[in-house]
Amino acid sequence: MFFASKNKRRRAAVIGLDGVPHGLLENLARTGVMPRLAEYLRAGHLHRMKASLPEISAVSWTDFMTGTNSGEHGVFGFTDLKPGSYSLRFPNFQDVKAPVFWDKLGEMGKRSIILNQPSTYPARRLNGALVSGFVAVDFERAVWPASHIAPLKKMGYQVDIDTVESRRDPEFFWKDLEKTCDGREKAFDYFWEQEWDYFELVVTGTDRLHHFHWPAGQDERHAYHGRFLDLYRRVDRLIGKVIDRLDRLGQEDRLFLLSDHGFTGIEQEVYLNAWLQDAGYLRFPSDSPKGLEDIAPGSRAFALDPNRVYVNLEGRFPAGAVAASTRAGLKQEIASKLAELRFEGKKVVRRVFDAAEVYSGPHAGQGPDLLVLAEPGFDFKGSLKKKEVFGRSDLQGMHTWDDAFFLAPEDHGPDLRISGLAPILMGHFL
Numbered sequence: 503m504f505f506a507s508k509n510k511r512r513r514a515a516v517i518g519l520d521g522v523p524h525g526l527l528e529n530l531a532r533t534g535v536m537p538r539l540a541e542y543l544r545a546g547h548l549h550r551m552k553a554s555l556p557e558i559s560a561v562s563w564t565d566f567m568t569g570t571n572s573g574e575h576g577v578f579g580f581t582d583l584k585p586g587s588y589s590l591r592f593p594n595f596q597d598v599k600a601p602v603f604w605d606k607l608g609e610m611g612k613r614s615i616i617l618n619q620p621s622t623y624p625a626r627r628l629n630g631a632l633v634s635g636f637v638a639v640d641f642e643r644a645v646w647p648a649s650h651i652a653p654l655k656k657m658g659y660q661v662d663i664d665t666v667e668s669r670r671d672p673e674f675f676w677k678d679l680e681k682t683c684d685g686r687e688k689a690f691d692y693f694w695e696q697e698w699d700y701f702e703l704v705v706t707g708t709d710r711l712h713h714f715h716w717p718a719g720q721d722e723r724h725a726y727h728g729r730f731l732d733l734y735r736r737v738d739r740l741i742g743k744v745i746d747r748l749d750r751l752g753q754e755d756r757l758f759l760l761s762d763h764g765f766t767g768i769e770q771e772v773y774l775n776a777w778l779q780d781a782g783y784l785r786f787p788s789d790s791p792k793g794l795e796d797i798a799p800g801s802r803a804f805a806l807d808p809n810r811v812y813v814n815l816e817g818r819f820p821a822g823a824v825a826a827s828t829r830a831g832l833k834q835e836i837a838s839k840l841a842e843l844r845f846e847g848k849k850v851v852r853r854v855f856d857a858a859e860v861y862s863g864p865h866a867g868q869g870p871d872l873l874v875l876a877e878p879g880f881d882f883k884g885s886l887k888k889k890e891v892f893g894r895s896d897l898q899g900m901h902t903w904d905d906a907f908f909l910a911p912e913d914h915g916p917d918l919r920i921s922g923l924a925p926i927l928m929g930h931f932l
């Protein structure tokens with residue numbers, strides 16, 4: 503870097519937009535809602551990118567920051583099973599078994615500011631600063647170093663909107679979304695002024711907006727259409743601010759944007775455990791099981807959120823009922839039955855992945871056996887409370903897998919996965 507610039511460091515800034523699909527981004531740029539993005543799109547290369555499987559933030563962002571997959575980093579979902587049991591646990595940053603790329607940057611003497619990166623709670627030491635994104639239970643443990651806690655609190659910083667209250671009160675959602683964005687932008691200004699080589703900010707409000715009000719973005723006559731676009735106008739101003747502040751953009755400095763998965767509207771939610779019960783693979787002694795611990799003897803499979811199917815294997819689970827020798831056959835049978843699933847004549851399942859196609863690495867065996875990729879519009883859930891296979895809740899949008907995006911100055915090929923970005927970002931500093 504010293505021959506690139508004698509007194510200025512080579513820098514990279516990343517803006518993460520949680521849950522923003524490739525197509526929506528293109529559309530907002532084309533229709534003039536995001537003029538600064540449009541300007542950057544003309545200079546850069548917009549890639550359509552594959553998220554993790556399952557296509558959820560906890561896994562996809564962990565793939566991103568480690569440059570690996572669940573088989574290497576050991577995070578398979580927002581929930582996981584305690585080994586040898588049916589009890590759920592909530593993995594956090596301490597469970598991530600692969601190094602994150604900013605630790606490698608730190609070893610190279612580079613300073614990183616990581617603001618609102620999901621799945622980094624509790625925050626831990628790095629060369630720079632880290633403010634954990636959701637899920638962050640206790641704010642005091644979401645910030646490293648602790649000297650930033652008081653300034654962040656003073657600026658009214660909050661990690662996420664209150665999703666429970668937002669489901670109860672639509673007006674509260676909009677207010678809380680704005681409040682979260684206000685705090686985040688103040689934190690952005692505060693950290694930008696500090697010394698750094700790598701700066702990352704993740705916007706979570708986009709994902710929340712889509713879960714609650716996806717149709718508002720699609721329909722001009724929708725009561726919330728203007729408000730939907732307002733969030734993107736705000737994101738666009740943030741992009742503009744970064745472009746303007748990186749005065750050597752295209753020379754020593756780089757700007758990258760990405761999302762962790764795509765999004766679409768929900769036609770129906772699909773309750774995988776209800777389907778497994780209907781198909782005779784799963785039973786509970788009562789109509790209202792408290793948890794998977796209540797599984798009846800002889801059950802052959804069960805599911806965890808959102809689309810993970812586990813074979814109830816002997817030796818792996820306390821009430822395991824499937825011999826290792828019949829596991830492969832059972833997986834195939836479940837996969838082909840799921841492929842036949844229809845809702846009002848429509849195909850529900852796009853593809854069932856065998857875990858071996860998705861995971862590689864020392865922890866691969868701790869994951870599910872199958873991953874069910876839905877057709878757009880069919881949102882899989884692992885709830886045990888549902889008796890019917892199909893249903894609707896108040897949520898309007900669902901995640902999608904292969905239409906996340908990555909915007910970079912250069913072309914990185916047609917088959918990009920989120921786990922492939924760490925080497926690209928690191929490459930800027932080599």
Ligand SMILES: [Zn+2]
Nearest residue numbers: 521709713901
């Ligand atoms: Zn989401």
